[in-house]
Amino acid sequence: MRRAELVFAAGLVVAGLVFLQEALRLPTGWTPSGPGPGFFPFWLATGFTLTGLVVLARTWKASHDPTKSFAPPGAWKRVLVVFLPMVGVVAFLHTLGIYLGGGLYLAAYARFVGRHRWPLVLAVSIGVPLVLFFVFERWFVMPLPKGTVLEWWLYGRR
Amino acid sequence: MDLARTFQDLLYGLGVAASPPNLMVAVVGLLLGTAIGVLPGLGGTNGVALLLPLTFHLNPTAAIILLSSVYWGAIFGGAITSILFRIPGEPWSVATMFDGCPLAKQGKPGTALTAAFTSSFIGALVAIVLFTFFAPPLAEVALKFGPPENFAVLLLAFGTIAGLEGGDPVKALLMTFLGLLLATVGFDIVSGSPRMTFGSVSLQSGVNFIIIAIGLFGLGEILLSVEERLQIEGMRARLSFREVWETWKLFPRYVWTLLRSSLLGFWIGVLPGTGATPASFMSYGIARQFSRRGSRFGTGEVEGVIAPETAAHAAGIGALLPMVTLGIPGSPTAAVMLAGFFIWGLNPGPLLFQENREFVWGLIGSMYLGNVIGVLVVLTLVPAFAAIVRVPFAILAPLITILCSIGAYAVNNQVLDLWIMLGSGVAGYFFKKLGYPLAPLVVALVLGDMTEQAFRQSLIMGQGSPTIFFTRPIAAFFVVLAVLIFLLPFVRNLTRKVRGPAVPAEAPGAAGS
Numbered sequence: 143m144r145r146a147e148l149v150f151a152a153g154l155v156v157a158g159l160v161f162l163q164e165a166l167r168l169p170t171g172w173t174p175s176g177p178g179p180g181f182f183p184f185w186l187a188t189g190f191t192l193t194g195l196v197v198l199a200r201t202w203k204a205s206h207d208p209t210k211s212f213a214p215p216g217a218w219k220r221v222l223v224v225f226l227p228m229v230g231v232v233a234f235l236h237t238l239g240i241y242l243g244g245g246l247y248l249a250a251y252a253r254f255v256g257r258h259r260w261p262l263v264l265a266v267s268i269g270v271p272l273v274l275f276f277v278f279e280r281w282f283v284m285p286l287p288k289g290t291v292l293e294w295w296l297y298g299r300r
Numbered sequence: 301m302d303l304a305r306t307f308q309d310l311l312y313g314l315g316v317a318a319s320p321p322n323l324m325v326a327v328v329g330l331l332l333g334t335a336i337g338v339l340p341g342l343g344g345t346n347g348v349a350l351l352l353p354l355t356f357h358l359n360p361t362a363a364i365i366l367l368s369s370v371y372w373g374a375i376f377g378g379a380i381t382s383i384l385f386r387i388p389g390e391p392w393s394v395a396t397m398f399d400g401c402p403l404a405k406q407g408k409p410g411t412a413l414t415a416a417f418t419s420s421f422i423g424a425l426v427a428i429v430l431f432t433f434f435a436p437p438l439a440e441v442a443l444k445f446g447p448p449e450n451f452a453v454l455l456l457a458f459g460t461i462a463g464l465e466g467g468d469p470v471k472a473l474l475m476t477f478l479g480l481l482l483a484t485v486g487f488d489i490v491s492g493s494p495r496m497t498f499g500s501v502s503l504q505s506g507v508n509f510i511i512i513a514i515g516l517f518g519l520g521e522i523l524l525s526v527e528e529r530l531q532i533e534g535m536r537a538r539l540s541f542r543e544v545w546e547t548w549k550l551f552p553r554y555v556w557t558l559l560r561s562s563l564l565g566f567w568i569g570v571l572p573g574t575g576a577t578p579a580s581f582m583s584y585g586i587a588r589q590f591s592r593r594g595s596r597f598g599t600g601e602v603e604g605v606i607a608p609e610t611a612a613h614a615a616g617i618g619a620l621l622p623m624v625t626l627g628i629p630g631s632p633t634a635a636v637m638l639a640g641f642f643i644w645g646l647n648p649g650p651l652l653f654q655e656n657r658e659f660v661w662g663l664i665g666s667m668y669l670g671n672v673i674g675v676l677v678v679l680t681l682v683p684a685f686a687a688i689v690r691v692p693f694a695i696l697a698p699l700i701t702i703l704c705s706i707g708a709y710a711v712n713n714q715v716l717d718l719w720i721m722l723g724s725g726v727a728g729y730f731f732k733k734l735g736y737p738l739a740p741l742v743v744a745l746v747l748g749d750m751t752e753q754a755f756r757q758s759l760i761m762g763q764g765s766p767t768i769f770f771t772r773p774i775a776a777f778f779v780v781l782a783v784l785i786f787l788l789p790f791v792r793n794l795t796r797k798v799r800g801p802a803v804p805a806e807a808p809g810a811a812g813s
Contacts, residue, residue, distance in 0.1 A: 150734055154474070161481055161496070168488075168495050176760035179488035179495050182752045183481065190477035196470050212733065217527040224526045225726075228519075228701055232718045240709070244702040248695070256694020266695055274706070277339070282350060286706060287715070 144201065146212040151198040158191030223255060239289025241271040303433075310432055313661030317669045322365050325358070326666055329366045330674045333373020337389050338381055339707075344374035344390060344616075345633045346710075352640055360644040361662040367637050368620070368663060369670045372424070375576065375616050376678045379416035379609060380685050384409060385700050387518040387707060392576035392612040394513050394742055395584040399597060399604025401521075406600050409686040410543035414679065415605045418548065419558060421675035423610035426562035427569070427617035428667045436653075439625040442570045447757035448768050450571065452778030454751045457582045457743075459782035468735060475731075475741040482507050482741075483748025490756055502716040509745040511708045511717045515724025516731070516738050518704040522697050523729040544682055547602070554606050557587050565611030569618025575631030576615040578750070581743045583611030589785060598739070617667060624648060624660060 165187045168180030213221075227250065231243040238246070249267035252258045278284045288296070316322065329351075336347035347370050355363035378390030383400035396416055403412035430438070445453075458476070485496045486506025497503040551558070561583040568579035587607035588597045597604045619631035627648035629635035641648050646656055653660050691699075708721040731738055762768030770776045 147734055150730060164496050164498060168493070172764055173491075175490060176756050176764075179491045179493055181756075183484045183496055186477050186481045186484065190474060190481060193470055193474040193477060197474060200470070213527055220526045221523050221729075224522060224697060224701075227698075228725075229722060231701075231705065232715070232722060235715055235718065240702065240705060244698075244705070248698040248702065251698040252692075252694045256692060258692065258694060270699060270702070274702070278706070282336075282339075284346075284350075284710060285713075286709060 143212050144204065147201045148198070151194060151201055155191055155194040155198055158187055158194050161187040162191060224251070227251065235287050235289065237290050239287045239292050241275055241286075242289055242292055244274075245271040306433060309657070309661050310664065312657075313663075313665030314668060315665070316361060316658055316662035317365065317665035322362055322662065322666065323669070325362045325366045326369045326670045327673060327677075329369025330373040330376075330670060330677055333370035333375075334377035334674075334678060335373075336370065337374035337377020337379075337393075339389065339703075344371050344378075345636055347371075347374055348633055348636045352636065352643070355640060356643065360646055360656070361659050363640060363644055364637070364659065364663050365666040365670070367640060368666060369674075371616060371633055371637075372613075372667075372670050372674050375613050376417060376420055376674055378612075379420070380413065381703075383412045383416060383605075384685065384688055385518065385696075385703075386521045387700065387704055388510065388513050391510055391513075391746070392580045392608075392615075394517075394577075394746075395580040395608035395739075396605055396612075397517060398584065398608075398739055399599070399601050401517075402598070402600035403602070403605065408543070408600075410682055411547045411602065412600075412605055413682045413685055414544045414547040415550075415602050416609045417675055417678045417682070418551065419561075419606040419610040420613040421671055422558050423562045423565055423612070423614035424617055424667070424671040426559070427566040427614035428664070428671070430563075430566055431617055431621055431667070432664055435621055435625050438570055439622050442622055443626065443628075444774065445571055446772075447754045447761060448772050448775040449778065451751065451754035451758050452769060452775040452782065453568070453571070454578070454747055454754060456778050456782040456785065457578060457585065457747055458751075459585075459785040468737075471736045472740045475736055475738070476744045479741040479744025479746075480748045480751070482512065483509075483745050484752065489749070489753055500716075502714055505712060506749075507720065507745075508711045508717070509742060511711055511721050512724045512745060513742050514704045514708050515721040516728035516742065518700060518707075519721065519725025520728025520732055520738075522700055523725060524732060525693075526697065541683065543686075544679060550602055551606075554603055557591070557603055557607055558610055560590075561587065561607045561610035562614045565614030566618040568611070569615030569631065570621050575619050575633070576612040577746055579615035580608035580612040581746065584608040585743075586785075613671075620663075624652060624663070 161183070165180050165183035168183065169178030170180035170184040171178055227247050231238070231240075231247050234243055245267045248270060249263050252266060253260070253263045274286075278286050279288075317326070332351070333344070333347060336344065348367050351367060351370055355366060358366065374390060375392070378388070378393035379396050379400065381387045381389040382393040382397040383404050386397055386401045388394045388397060400412040400416060403409070403415075481496070483506075486494065486504055488495050494504045564583050564586065565576070565579040568582065569575060584597075584604065584607050587603055588594045591597065591601075591603055593601055593603065616631070616633075619629070619634045620637070622628040623634045623638050623641075625648075627638065627641075629638045638648060646652065646659065704721065704725075705718055708717050709715070711717060728738060730736075731741075758768050759766065768775070769779050
């Protein structure tokens with residue numbers, strides 16, 4: 143737990159320094175049009191880095207408590223099982239779109255993690271994208287990424 | 301002010317609004333609005349904008365009733381997904397999430413929903429009464445608010461939010477800085493130059509807080525619940541209308557919170573450029589400061605649901621006031637409605653009250669009726685909404701993820717936002733695990749742009765001298781108030797230390813996670 147806290151706090155300090163560097167590329171002082179665009183970011187990044195350092199120093203001084211662990215055993219696997227497919231859906235958004243990708247994700251998770259029966263899995267993973275499709279694309283005329291596969295199927299080859 | 305005359309006008313307006321075609325338009329608008337509020341990514345502003353073309357075929361009175369009903373519906377509906385899934389359906393329901401979701405997790409989704417809807421309704425009612433009787437004088441006062449006053453009010457918001465969620469004040473400060481920093485990403489409004497974009501073109505339009513909020517809360521919550529294998533548990537409580545009644549019985553206790561939040565929300569709404577979102581956060585922060593159970597906020601306090609919801613709805617109504625009386629929109633949604641005014645051939649402003657009596661009083665009348673109908677509609681649906689949480693976790697989790705993605709994508713229609721959402725989800729998971737409070741981050745992100753703009757404009761007005769915040773009486777009042785409120789918890793801690801712990805310290809919120 144302490145190691146995770148230390149690493150995370152150090153990461154925040156590093157992020158603060160990166161922000162600071164980015165802010166310094168802009169005028170931070172008084173300009174003819176009032177405070178420069180870098181004024182706010184500069185002081186915010188400074189404040190962020192300093193408070194990050196305080197957190198880091200305090201964690202460093204705190205004693206190690208071996209009874210506290212960062213995550214319960216087996217947690218990483220369960221978290222990754224839900225998170226990686228999410229990343230996959232976003233990564234393949236261009237091809238599969240939100241409807242097909244989302245449906246596949248729903249089906250896989252319900253079947254292999256939830257161990258629900260196939261009829262239910264199929265009903266949900268086909269029904270949900272269909273409902274979403276009609277609500278967003280038809281009623282509210284709000285186009286969501288359909289993906290090349292669905293577009294090809296709906297509107298033919300371009 | 302001629303009271304008798306106002307009453308007469310009001311009765312006339314109620315008559316206009318209650319005519320069958322207008323009433324039907326109101327019901328349709330409310331149902332649509334609720335749906336828009338529930339769906340993440342579709343906001344009240346989008347909803348009103350999408351329906352605007354439809355109103356060309358209606359007479360102006362029916363048109364404004366339709367648009368305003370959609371707006372009320374969206375305000376009611378936004379609370380639903382925040383409470384049940386931690387996905388804010390609307391920006392102003394982010395604050396409702398802080399206590400609404402823990403309540404739902406404790407097996408009381410019905411209580412949380414009822415509290416949200418009912419307080420929304422009460423906030424609306426107080427605001428409408430104020431609107432009816434004080435519209436013109438209030439609009440004049442609001443015009444006196446310049447950048448220094450706005451900055452002072454925002455400072456007040458930060459004062460009330462400092463140390464939100466309890467816990468470690470240093471980490472809260474850190475998160476506030478982070479939120480403000482993220483708010484600076486994108487084009488600088490004053491100089492027009494892109495900043496903090498790290499060379500990315502997509503980042504030039506800025507980081508939308510709703511995307512971050514969806515990631516931090518919606519996705520973060522999923523990651524946390526799979527890890528603990530608890531899943532979204534404790535949600536198998538009995539769901540019936542008795543819960544509605546039981547929740548109502550709690551309300552007399554919160555008269556002060558309701559009144560304060562309504563007045564605050566209404567006023568923030570009246571101020572140009574603000575609106576329901578900052579109002580809800582400020583109201584939550586202030587309620588936390590003043591409540592006796594303030595330290596338990598964030599762990600599922602009913603008061604923590606009541607305060608932001610009351611203010612959000614009151615602000616929604618307040619935002620229409622400067623629009624009708626002066627032609628200045630008080631919120632983004634009001635701005636879209638204002639566009640409608642011109643399309644329907646109306647000129648907003650003081651003359652509107654005289655020249656278009658039917659329109660103005662019809663609108664006011666429909667505010668009363670629309671909110672009464674609205675609260676009845678959503679309350680009858682409470683058991684149905686609450687039943688959603690009974691869906692098995694292995695279906696609910698991917699479903700929430702998909703809704704999160706749609707919501708994040710719909711904001712700007714760009715795929716980069718989905719990556720930002722995924723990143724925020726991971727960040728939210730670590731923040732939560734390591735005890736970094738999320739609320740100050742989101743609040744700072746929401747108010748950041750406004751604060752910086754007000755601050756810089758004030759400094760320009762004062763030619764670089766910060767004394768401008770103290771030489772203008774209204775600004776000075778709010779600055780002093782903000783500082784006092786900021787110091788209040790420290791003073792309280794001190795007196796407690798001097799007097800010794802009279803009351804046993806309440807357990808700090810573990811927030812069930």
